[in-house]
Amino acid sequence: MAKLSNLEEKYCCGCGLCNNFLEGMIDEKGYFRPCKELDSQEFDKSVCYCNSMVKSTNKGLWGEIKEAYFGYSTDENIRKKASSGGILTALACYLLRKKEIDCVIQVKVNKNNPLTTETVWNTNENEVINCCGSRYTASASLIDILKKIEFSKKYAVIGKPCDIRVLREYINLHKEYENIIYLFTFFCAGTPSKQANSKLMERMNIDENELKHFTYRGNGWPGKTTGITNKGEVSTIEYEESWGKVLGRDIQNICRFCWEGVGEAADISCGDGWYLKDNKPSFEESDGRNIILARTEKGNNLLKKLFNEGEIQLEKLDSLDCLKYMQPGQYMRKSSMFASILAMKLMLKKVPNYNMLSLLKYSKNISIKTNFKIFFGTLKRIIKGRIK
Ligand SMILES: Cc1cc2nc3c(=O)[nH]c(=O)nc-3n(C[C@H](O)[C@H](O)[C@H](O)COP(=O)(O)OP(=O)(O)OC[C@H]3O[C@@H](n4cnc5c(N)ncnc54)[C@H](O)[C@@H]3O)c2cc1C
Ligand code: SF4
Ligand code: SF4
Secondary structure (H helix, E strand, C coil): CCCCCCCHHHHHCCCHHHHCCCCCCCCCCCCEEEEECCCCCCCCCCHHHHHHHHEEEEEEEECCCEEEEEEEEHHHHHHHHHCCHHHCCCCHHHHHCCCCCCCCEEEECCEEHHHEEEEEEEHHHHHHHCCCCCCCCCCCCCHHHHHCCCCCCCEEEEEEEHHHHHHHHHHHHHHHHHHEEEEEEEECCCCCCCHHHHHHHHHHHCCHHHHEEEEEEEEEEECCCEEEECCCCCCEEEEHHHHHHHHHHHHHHCHHHHCCCCCCCCCCCEEEEECEECEEEECCCCCEEEEEEEEEHHHHHHHHHHHHHHCEEEEEECCCCCCHHHHHHHHHHHHHHHHHHHHHHHCCCCCCCCCCCHHHHHHCCCHHHHHHHHHHHHHHHHHCCCCC
16 A cells, blocks of 8 residues: 555544545554545535535534434334334434335454454345444545445434544535435444454453454343353453443544544434442443434434334433533544644644634633643653554
């Protein structure tokens, strides 16, 4: 692979959209990357995540929201199997059953390697239910999407927030793809690398080559991280340990500078509606619950329809104040973005094209001391070569 130096390559989110125009490959860390420098004649790189997410920094800390809810699927099987409350799965199943769409494009565990994913085009509910759960590993939801779309059909796409932003921007520029009628996403703190997944296997005493099934969470909420080998040996650790101690420590470059981890370009975005204990998220086992942000009227109407038909339970939130405590990582990443980007700029590092003034106002959410800590911490990591 030719060494690329442009911004889009450094901060590629691995969505796979450019693969519809250019060849791509999986890099050594497991992420999809284009094989050559993006040429705007072949592909309009303005839609790439590092170029498009910056538009949303002036839309408030949590982005535009029509209505916010707590909720879960009323199907006990989906709620239990799903990552949180199963809202994303319930939405996709409902749309297929009611024939409002023909196909859901989403990500599933790869049949050849449980630590990787593949993008699938599902046309029935069973297939959708088999995609339940969070996969804390690379995915390229938009791979080949433009080549395979049939204009006589209607689609919904579920992908990472970055994938959904890229697709939203692309559809805005190419109205012929408006037959992708729903865009859904989940809150996302980052995509762990292949190496992070290997470290997790070591910690769980699993021989990667012997791994048959792997779930990062689910079968409860949050549920345990569970691996089963070909010999039937089962190894589990707490979700908090697998994400907090291993996976979350090695994520894509762009994830550290991501503005839209709470899914701002989707019709509906779902996260963990953690219960709070002393204003901190509690990971004690419980029945699954999503926090649900309806980003568009269309998304909000769909949620109300499922609620009225008894498919999902919804409880409206009057205020978003709890998000700060429920999603401390998302809150901190956004609030500290000014300090980290400033340090990067001072060290002449490439950064997504942020408007510093719009970031400045969010830096006031955290103390001056914390801002300085982030600023000097970033400088230190650059000097030590831990940030390239
Ligand atoms: C990488 C990653 C980071 C996350 N970070 C956060 C966070 O910071 N805060 C938080 O609250 N929650 C986080 N989550 C969890 C997720 O946001 C919630 O579980 C969300 O509420 C979805 O719950 P659900 O029960 O509706 O999903 P389900 O009904 O179980 O559906 C999950 C959907 O996500 C899709 N999916 C799973 N993994 C991937 C992937 N790697 N790429 C693309 N699509 C995928 C599946 O295909 C399925 O459609 C993260 C999940 C992932 C995969
Ligand atoms: S962000 Fe998406 S479209 Fe842009 S280079 Fe990366 S994979 Fe391709
Ligand atoms: S943190 Fe942001 S850039 Fe990283 S995978 Fe999630 S949505 Fe994409």
